[in-house]
Amino acid sequence: MGDRIRNILSFKNIEIGFTSGKFRHVLLPPLNGSAGNGELIAVIGKNGIGKSTLLRTVAGLQALLAGELTIDSKNIKEYSRVQLSAKIGYISTEIIKVSNMKVYDLVSLGRFPHTNWLGRINATDDNVIMEAITKTGMLEFRDRPITELSDGERQRAMVAMVLAQDAGIMVMDEPTAFLDISSRFEIIQLMHELTRSRNKTIIFSTHDLTMALSQADKIWLLKEQGVIEGAPEDLMLEGAFNTLFDDRKIQFNSNDGSFTIRNDEKGKIIVSGKGEKKYWTEKALIRAGYAVVDSESAVEIEISGPGNSNWKCKTPASSHEFDSIYELVNWIRDNDFIS
Amino acid sequence: MSRKKQQDFTLMHSQNKSGIIFSALVLMLILFFILDLFLGSVTIRPGEIIKAVFNNSDDTTRTILAQFRLPKAITALLVGVALSISGLQMQTLFRNPMAGPYVLGLSSGASLGVAFVILGFSADLSPESIKGFGNWAIAAASWTGAGLVMLLVMMISSRVKNIMTVLILGIMLSSAISAIVSIMQYFSNETMLKAYIIWTMGSLGNLTASQLNVMLFSVLIGVILSLISVKMLNALLLGEDYAKSIGLEVRRSRFVIIAGTSILAGTITAFCGPIGFIGIAVPHLARIIFRTSDHKILIPGTILAGAIVMLVSDIISQMPGSDNVLPVNSVTALIGIPVVVWVILRDQKYRDIF
Numbered sequence: 001m002g003d004r005i006r007n008i009l010s011f012k013n014i015e016i017g018f019t020s021g022k023f024r025h026v027l028l029p030p031l032n033g034s035a036g037n038g039e040l041i042a043v044i045g046k047n048g049i050g051k052s053t054l055l056r057t058v059a060g061l062q063a064l065l066a067g068e069l070t071i072d073s074k075n076i077k078e079y080s081r082v083q084l085s086a087k088i089g090y091i092s093t094e095i096i097k098v099s100n101m102k103v104y105d106l107v108s109l110g111r112f113p114h115t116n117w118l119g120r121i122n123a124t125d126d127n128v129i130m131e132a133i134t135k136t137g138m139l140e141f142r143d144r145p146i147t148e149l150s151d152g153e154r155q156r157a158m159v160a161m162v163l164a165q166d167a168g169i170m171v172m173d174e175p176t177a178f179l180d181i182s183s184r185f186e187i188i189q190l191m192h193e194l195t196r197s198r199n200k201t202i203i204f205s206t207h208d209l210t211m212a213l214s215q216a217d218k219i220w221l222l223k224e225q226g227v228i229e230g231a232p233e234d235l236m237l238e239g240a241f242n243t244l245f246d247d248r249k250i251q252f253n254s255n256d257g258s259f260t261i262r263n264d265e266k267g268k269i270i271v272s273g274k275g276e277k278k279y280w281t282e283k284a285l286i287r288a289g290y291a292v293v294d295s296e297s298a299v300e301i302e303i304s305g306p307g308n309s310n311w312k313c314k315t316p317a318s319s320h321e322f323d324s325i326y327e328l329v330n331w332i333r334d335n336d337f338i339s
Numbered sequence: 340m341s342r343k344k345q346q347d348f349t350l351m352h353s354q355n356k357s358g359i360i361f362s363a364l365v366l367m368l369i370l371f372f373i374l375d376l377f378l379g380s381v382t383i384r385p386g387e388i389i390k391a392v393f394n395n396s397d398d399t400t401r402t403i404l405a406q407f408r409l410p411k412a413i414t415a416l417l418v419g420v421a422l423s424i425s426g427l428q429m430q431t432l433f434r435n436p437m438a439g440p441y442v443l444g445l446s447s448g449a450s451l452g453v454a455f456v457i458l459g460f461s462a463d464l465s466p467e468s469i470k471g472f473g474n475w476a477i478a479a480a481s482w483t484g485a486g487l488v489m490l491l492v493m494m495i496s497s498r499v500k501n502i503m504t505v506l507i508l509g510i511m512l513s514s515a516i517s518a519i520v521s522i523m524q525y526f527s528n529e530t531m532l533k534a535y536i537i538w539t540m541g542s543l544g545n546l547t548a549s550q551l552n553v554m555l556f557s558v559l560i561g562v563i564l565s566l567i568s569v570k571m572l573n574a575l576l577l578g579e580d581y582a583k584s585i586g587l588e589v590r591r592s593r594f595v596i597i598a599g600t601s602i603l604a605g606t607i608t609a610f611c612g613p614i615g616f617i618g619i620a621v622p623h624l625a626r627i628i629f630r631t632s633d634h635k636i637l638i639p640g641t642i643l644a645g646a647i648v649m650l651v652s653d654i655i656s657q658m659p660g661s662d663n664v665l666p667v668n669s670v671t672a673l674i675g676i677p678v679v680v681w682v683i684l685r686d687q688k689y690r691d692i693f
Binding site: 056059060061081082084085086088089090092094096098099100101105109110112113115117118119120161165 | 567569570573574576577578580581583584585586587588626629630631632633635
């Protein structure tokens with residue numbers, strides 16, 4: 001099994017960015033990282049830090065400014081375009097709009113490195129194409145024009161194209177960006193499945209941290225200082241995410257990997273009770289700007305049992321009952337407790 | 340297994356369908372080519388044609404056919420083929436449904452090249468030298484002019500993504516080039532000016548045999564280049580990034596496509612003058628007929644459709660049965676513009692696709 005996690009891609013001290021003429025714009029300090037065979041790798045970082053540039057560089061679409069990028073133990077510069085395309089596939093955020101192009105036509109373009117000078121599709125190619133279409137669940141859309149697909153279907157068609165390309169590494173720039181929750185899960189599940197059943201290495205960027213933390217084998221965390229890589233859990237324990245965003249505004253919750261918006265604290269409130277109702281009441285209070293504490297507060301909210309649903313708010317001066325969290329929070333806001 | 344059979348069946352079915360359309364187009368091409376020979380100010384009956392072909396007699400019918408109708412029909416065919424392919428290649432290369440050799444200024448660029456040759460150097464070119472070397476000089480000048488405009492448009496469209504903006508800039512470009520040509524005309528002498536004006540009026544009918552040879556040869560090169568670029572064009576449909584990532588050498592492919600387009604559009608402009616709206620409209624007709632984005636089908640389809648449309652335009656411009664001849668330019672405009680308007684007015688969601 002040691003062979004499975006062989007490094008298929010690695011970069012040493014690479015500089016990424018743009019050059020135009022003599023002007024050279026390097027985005028980040030030299031970066032180091034690697035990807036193993038069959039790993040699902042999430043690239044995470046703030047907007048504009050250079051996630052797309054890193055992905056485009058890794059996919060060979062943008063020139064390396066310095067350093068060494070190795071794909072399948074060979075320097076990327078030694079590959080011709082066709083050779084490289086047999087190793088690494090790429091899906092961008094750009095939406096392809098071509099009239100009269102059917103899903104089958106799109107996927108068959110993935111066979112580009114394998115076909116003759118006319119791009120003729122033979123029986124072998126047809127098998128690979130149909131297999132890719134079936135694998136991505138696009139069989140029923142085979143003859144549908146790509147302009148008539150939903151966002152999720154189009155993304156799956158793109159995955160099918162790269163599958164037909166038969167490259168070991170797939171690079172995807174924000175594959176879930178435009179998708180609704182169910183298509184998002186479908187795509188991530190498909191990507192996860194491909195790394196397991198086909199031993200594909202998939203490197204994708206995302207803003208969906210919770211998804212990345214739960215699904216990825218490895219994270220490339222892009223920060224101003226460079227790439228921090230490791231299993232999501234390792235990075236969590238190292239506290240690498242704590243400084244990802246401005247921690248005066250956003251609080252990272254290292255228990256479940258979620259983020260919450262940090263509001264100015266208006267006061268402290270005790271919540272007594274238990275179960276689901278207590279959990280959601282606390283959430284609402286935190287959103288309203290209060291800290292939930294166990295003691296040292298003059299204001300206490302009592303939650304009665306599941307049958308008779310009401311909330312009792314006790315202050316030194318008064319006691320009120322409410323039928324819903326909405327009413328409770330509104331009342332607390334109106335009275336603006338500072339305790 | 341049954342699904343596999345079904346797939347094979349549908350694949351074969353769609354191939355058959357294209358096959359039938361291709362056969363129909365070839366038949367139409369032959370039909371209109373023959374009609375183009377028959378119809379004109381003097382209508383020739385089929386019997387007379389056969390007589391003219393097989394008898395070695397020196398009658399008028401034979402003269403009309405061999406000296407006028409046949410070269411003109413061949414010219415029309417070449418013009419249709421060349422302009423349509425160049426339009427298709429430009430539309431895919433720039434990913435712009437409104438691209439064409441005329442609207443984006445390739446024809447003007449070619450005119451500028453020709454103007455340089457005629458107004459600049461050929462003041463003392465004798466008719467003999469025009470027949471021999473002169474034809475190639477004019478052709479080469481127009482290729483260069485068209486090629487330079489092509490590169491300029493390439494630069495513009497890599498910076499400006501909006502289709503209509505590219506179009507407007509293309510119109511600006513051709514206006515600027517026309518202005519330069521006007522200035523050159525102003526400073527040239529009477530003989531040169533006359534030679535140039537006659538050239539700009541260009542038509543399908545005035546070509547000498549040697550000009551026709553040059554044109555035939557150049558269009559052949561252009562067609563071969565277009566066949567070589569079939570796979571590249573298919574990849575470029577996806578845009579530069581995807582084309583690269585599936586293994587296309589984008590720079591080399593662009594060179595091949597730009598060379599082919601410039602040779603095709605330049606040659607036609609050099610010998611027939613600017614002919615509009617064939618290059619932009621015919622590729623759309625081919626897309627409507629074949630319902631595909633695959634250049635393996637679109638290139639031959641466009642070749643056939645272009646030849647047919649141009650032969651029809653020529654027949655109309657000859658106004659069968661009357662002594663008048665319409666400028667072929669106006670006929671192509673009246674056929675092409677409705678297609679272009681239809682493309683512009685298509686459903687909103689198709690606004691930026693081709």
